[in-house]
Amino acid sequence: MFAFVGGNKRPKKTLEGAVKALADGHDGEKAIYDTETGKVYSLSGEPTVILTPAEYSTVKTILGTCALVSASAIPFPAKTVSAMISSLSPALAKDAVVSAAELYKTLRKKHGGGEPTGSDKAG
Numbered sequence: 001m002f003a004f005v006g007g008n009k010r011p012k013k014t015l016e017g018a019v020k021a022l023a024d025g026h027d028g029e030k031a032i033y034d035t036e037t038g039k040v041y042s043l044s045g046e047p048t049v050i051l052t053p054a055e056y057s058t059v060k061t062i063l064g065t066c067a068l069v070s071a072s073a074i075p076f077p078a079k080t081v082s083a084m085i086s087s088l089s090p091a092l093a094k095d096a097v098v099s100a101a102e103l104y105k106t107l108r109k110k111h112g113g114g115e116p117t118g119s120d121k122a123g
Contacts, residue, residue: 005031005040005050019045058084 002018003011007029012018018032022043031050032041042048051059062084069076086093 001035002041003033003035004029005033011035015041015045019043055088058088 001011001013002015004018007027009021009027009029012021015032015034018041022029026043029043031048032043032045033039034041040048040050062081065076065081065084068074082093082096085096
C-alpha cells in the first residue's frame with residue numbers, strides 16, 4: 001500500500017494510483033510512503049529522501065560553506081566539508097567524492113588543464 005505523509009487521502013494500492021490521486025490537487029500531502037518497503041517517494045512518484053532536522057541543518061551548513069568559499073578568498077580547511085558529509089552518511093560521502101571528481105573533470109575540460117589552486121582544493 002502507498003500511504004500519504006500528511007493530508008487526509010486514503011492509501012492506494014499502487015504508486016501510480018497514489019500519484020493519480022494527487023492529480024486533482026493535494027491537501028497537505030508531503031510525500032508518498034510505501035508501507036511494505038519503507039521507501040519514500042515525491043508527490044510525482046520519484047524516489048526521494050527525507051532529512052531529519054539535524055541532517056537538514058548539516059546540509060544547510062555544507063551548502064553555506066561552499067557558497068562562502070566560492071564567493072570569497074577565505075582559506076578553508078579541505079577536510080571540514082568532507083567530515084560534515086561523512087557525518088550524514090558514509091554512502092553519501094562516497095557519492096560526494098564521485099561527484100566532486102566528475103565536477104573536476106568537467107571544469108578542467110572547460111577551463112584548462114592546470115593544477116587546482118589553493119582555493120580549488122578547499123572544501
